[in-house]
Amino acid sequence: MGAFLDKPKTEKHSAHGEGNGLRYGLSSMQGWRVEMEDAHTAVVGLPHGLTDWSFFAVYDGHAGSRVANYCSGHLLEHILSGGADFGSGPCSVEGVKDGIRSGFLNIDEYMRSFADLRQGLDRSGSTAVCVLLSPTHLYFINCGDSRAVLSRDAKVGFSTQDHKPCNPREKERIQNAGGSVMIQRVNGSLAVSRALGDYDYKCVDGKGPTEQLVSPEPEVCVLERAAEGDEFVVLACDGIWDVMSNEELCEFVRSRLMVCDDLEKVCNSVVDTCLHKGSRDNMSVVLVCLPGAPKISEEAVKKEEELDKFLETRVEELLGNCGEAGVPDLVSVLRSIASENIPNLPPGGGLASKRSVIEAMYNKLNPHREEEGQKWIKTYETVNNVE
Known part of the structure; x- marks a missing residue:
């Protein structure tokens, strides 16, 4: 409806x-x-x-x-x-x-x-x-x-x-x-x-x-x-x-x-x-x-920072190794990363919860990207089940 x-x-x-x-x-x-x-x-x-x-x-x-x-x-x-x-x-x-x-x-x-x-x-x-x-x-x-x-x-x-x-x-x-x-x-x-x-x-x-x-x-x-x-x-x-x-x-x-x-x-x-x-x-x-809610964990924060850095590095590598094929669009980058075994993704959220990190790095490295890279293409089917 x-x-x-x-x-x-x-x-x-x-x-x-x-x-x-x-x-x-x-x-x-x-x-x-x-x-x-x-x-x-x-x-x-x-x-x-x-x-x-x-x-x-x-x-x-x-x-x-x-x-x-x-x-x-x-x-x-x-x-x-x-x-x-x-x-x-x-x-x-x-x-x-x-x-x-x-x-x-x-x-x-x-x-x-x-x-x-x-x-x-x-x-x-x-x-x-x-x-x-x-x-x-x-x-x-x-x-x-x-x-x-x-x-x-x-x-x-x-x-x-x-x-x-x-x-x-x-x-x-x-x-x-x-x-x-x-x-x-x-x-x-x-x-x-x-x-x-x-x-x-x-x-x-x-x-x-x-x-x-x-x-x-x-x-x-x-x-x-x-x-x-x-x-x-x-x-x-x-x-x-x-x-x-x-x-x-x-x-x-x-x-x-x-x-x-x-x-x-x-x-x-x-x-x-x-x-x-x-x-x-x-x-x-x-x-x-409530009072029993989880508190900030230094170990969890460290793992989160390491995960974000790893994802940024992978985006950099994928864009740096494109060769004559040209710069891949964001969807291709997401699909490529989704096919990998990535440790320490947030439980329940998976790679979908890290799309903003990937997208921010992609935009930083590819500021003159074609409009296609900005379109809302349904990529969730490729990242939804990656934990």
Whole structure:
């Protein structure tokens, strides 16, 4: 769903912050899509006296950005006023979960009153994946196919489950509402089975809001925080998960945190790597580092510097040995390096995460390169699986 540009828009929106014993960074890129439909939320210190709580979310809009943008600014307030006794004393886990669920249902019903959405002038919808952090618990919240993962004890400790129409429970609800699942989509059209907005799929008479073809009900999973074992949480839209598995992304982020403590740069690296791995979607990632997150390692930094130097040297050799064949284009250089056995490539990212190093050296040595060398040619199929 959605059209593509001739070349990707690679400008990024990045930010960072800290508080409550955590640090966060985020990055988003429009990429190949004709419109940027993602949005995000990052709040450290919540109202209603919840100064030691924090909230982060990623929203992946479709058929427009209206719903995603509104949710980014207002979902949290709906959750906090959604029925839990936030701010009136200790919050029970079940009370918080009830407040989250009510907040999602309430904002979905509230947006339905917007004139453009009610009249069908705007048919947008949005996934939402969030993490609400209290001093003692992690509340993972998911509605759609964006995803959150927790890195705990150097491995994937938890991940949310995508809400896809072909999932048995989702498919049963869709069929009970008179719909069907074709080509893994609701009525052959929508690729997610839960979302905010998408009111064309929420108009079955006699069915409640959670019984419609598309449900706004979030799935909420609660974990007790582990002070030493919990490393970081990653929230991302499917533009990231389309080209990286849970394990790959966690491994890649861990490796980056050992060579860089700038969380904006780490998130930018995730987005760039996914672009070079072949993602054609909008891309957004929020990284929340907890007290147990990996720290800078001198050994890792040294290996990273050696890897970058090795790649630069290989580019220099390939351009210096071209002879009568002429200067190879960037694609040929990438393919040549991808065919080699290169040690110490970042786990999960592979050579795709080092394209910027290769490209910078190529441009430095070949400043009068032909335009062909600058074109966005899909090279990810040759570098994606090189580790």
